[in-house]
Amino acid sequence: MKKYFPTLIFIAVALVSLTMAALVYFATVEAARIKFQSVADDALNRIEGRMEFDLALLHATQAMFAAQKGNLSRDQFRSYFASLDAERSFPSLRGIGFVRLIDSGQSDAITAELKQGYGIDRPLFPDTNLSWRTPIVLFEPMSKASLDAMGFDMATDPLRRSAIEAALAAKGEPRATSRVLLGQGDNGPRQPGILVFSRVDRPDGEGTAPAGFLYVAFRTSELFQAALGKAPLLPVAVEVFDGTMGDDTLLFRSEAPPDPGYGDDFSVTREADVAGRKWTINFRPSTAFMPPSPRTAPLMLGLFGLVLAGSIALVARYQQRAYEAAALLHETTEKSLLEKDLMLQEMKHRIKNSIARVLAMARQTAAHSENIDEFSASFSARLQAMAASQDMLTRSRWQKADLGELLRIELGQVFGKELPVDMMSGPKVELDETTTQALGLTFHELATNALKYGDGDNSVGGLKVDWRLNGQGKGRRLLFNWVERNANGVSAPEKTGFGTKLIDMNITRELDGQIVRRYTEDGLRVEIDIPYRR
Structure with missing residues (x-):
């Protein structure tokens, strides 16, 4: 035996x-x-x-x-x-x-x-x-x-x-x-x-x-x-x-x-x-x-055991x-x-929200356009502003976006990439998804109005933008100043256009903030006050 x-x-x-x-x-x-x-x-x-x-x-x-x-x-x-x-x-x-x-x-x-x-x-x-x-x-x-x-x-x-x-x-x-x-x-x-x-x-x-x-x-x-x-x-x-x-x-x-x-x-x-x-x-x-695991793993294990x-x-x-x-x-x-399932549901939700926003923007732009060319130009510009905000959020996986970078992108689309060095000033501020999309469209509309109604070729040179944070904790707020210098002076418009309504809806309804416009002899000053949410 x-x-x-x-x-x-x-x-x-x-x-x-x-x-x-x-x-x-x-x-x-x-x-x-x-x-x-x-x-x-x-x-x-x-x-x-x-x-x-x-x-x-x-x-x-x-x-x-x-x-x-x-x-x-x-x-x-x-x-x-x-x-x-x-x-x-x-x-x-x-x-x-x-x-x-x-x-x-x-x-x-x-x-x-x-x-x-x-x-x-x-x-x-x-x-x-x-x-x-x-x-x-x-x-x-x-x-x-x-x-x-x-x-x-x-x-x-x-x-x-x-x-x-x-x-x-x-x-x-x-x-x-x-x-x-x-x-x-x-x-x-x-x-x-x-x-x-x-x-x-x-x-x-x-x-x-x-x-x-x-x-x-x-x-x-x-x-x-x-x-x-x-x-x-x-x-x-x-x-x-x-x-x-x-x-x-x-x-x-x-x-x-x-x-x-x-x-x-x-x-x-x-x-x-x-x-x-x-x-x-x-x-x-x-x-x-x-x-x-490699397909040869079981064979190697058998040989090792023998x-x-x-x-x-x-x-x-x-x-x-x-x-x-x-x-x-x-x-x-x-x-x-x-x-992955949660990400899919979130992606579907974001796509549906984006489609709803695009449809609403298309209807309003069409309603305020006199012809198809004006509709195409306005609608394409607003889509590009929306796409710029979406691109910034995508790079950070929909977590945050830098205010200064967002502002440079939107102003660059309107005035060109060569912007004055002293045009913008403010601390580094990170924005959440909702604030990024709302401010992206707001900056685009403000820049478009500045180019359209500003002081001719001096529209860029006469524009100054600054921002700061005020307060602490949950009461912290973001204060934003938009100043357009115009030697001819400006006065309040007799009729409110769709761009102005879009800005007001983004600030007051979407962000629960406040916006004040001051028309003076030397230009326009826009003051925006919104809750700061990272």
Whole structure:
């Protein structure tokens, strides 16, 4: 029996070692699976965030059409589209269009409208048995293919008609089509895409039917590349389907192939609600995915156990450490998933607030603008002021922003980057998110008024800005002085413009502060007093 004892010891320790290797292998696989689920959720957040950003364009355009009562000329619509800088801001956008809702008996009026606006002399197409029609009457950017499509009745296509009917019932909310092939008439092959429709109501008292529908066209390949192509690149292979999975519902498939070394257990499927459509998104690890532990760890553990056959205690200790490491990794991953979920909810909340602010600013700017050019200039300038504040907050992860830097950025957008050294003075003051956004728009409006109504070329030289902190603790306040020197003197305006109202709303309502304007013989003095919240 004794001569077999070494063999028995070797067999026993070998079994323990192999068992440990198997346990570590399963723990490694589970840790890798949890890590990949976190990566897949990050990719889903990017896709949903990109879609909400792109659909904000439809909301803004809808607000402009509503302000214009649904009547825009081709030149006005072209000028508005040019101001969007769509090629840089919306790389997946194929174009924005407007289809008018009419009875079939009104086709001749639309034919005349197209002839007057585009020089097109042809009837609406194709023929239809429906009692209503939705021909394309506006589209940008204009090309030969889009010119050939003017007058096309969207309702004759079942996919487009379904989305139009859904948008009609949704009362202002966008509704998307299922997968459509875009690119008809282009040199390249047709590619999968979607159209998103949103109704434009008529002025009050002119019937219950809308004036028509705005629509945007996206190529899904560029859409998802814009969402997933930013650094850091995620190690995922993505397939996106409209509804159920199938070749006829495929919207996008990433170029990076899935890693064949990971089985179906690593496939993560999520659903997203996009403008009334359910998208099914399948994520699989790509060859760039790195698990938390090397794949060779279980093999190395087995070899180590065989070499050190007598070190049973060491093997048991390693087992304990492996379990503790796996438990800690699982706990850390769950905490990370919770934090990502909270960040997603906060991001959605911020996006909705930003969209609401942009829509309100678009409506008010449109209401106080005499023409589309004035609307485009004012609206773009205010968006840039808002974007500057957002950029500062983003760099600090939405925690704080420096008052002096914010002021230099906003004044630089109006007066140019070369500002006098002695123009601004004050201590270093850090602002919270709400104060940063409100003061960013306030500084932009004050600087614009100074340039517009100031002392000619001496507007910059006659401007002095200083600030200070007063008080202690919760009663601490930020005092801000804006002084414009003008040799001709200034007097109070007879009519309050939208810019002044915007400043007052930001200071008194948004920040719960006070603002005083003093018009004197030598210029204007603006005193702002707000609670200081870091």
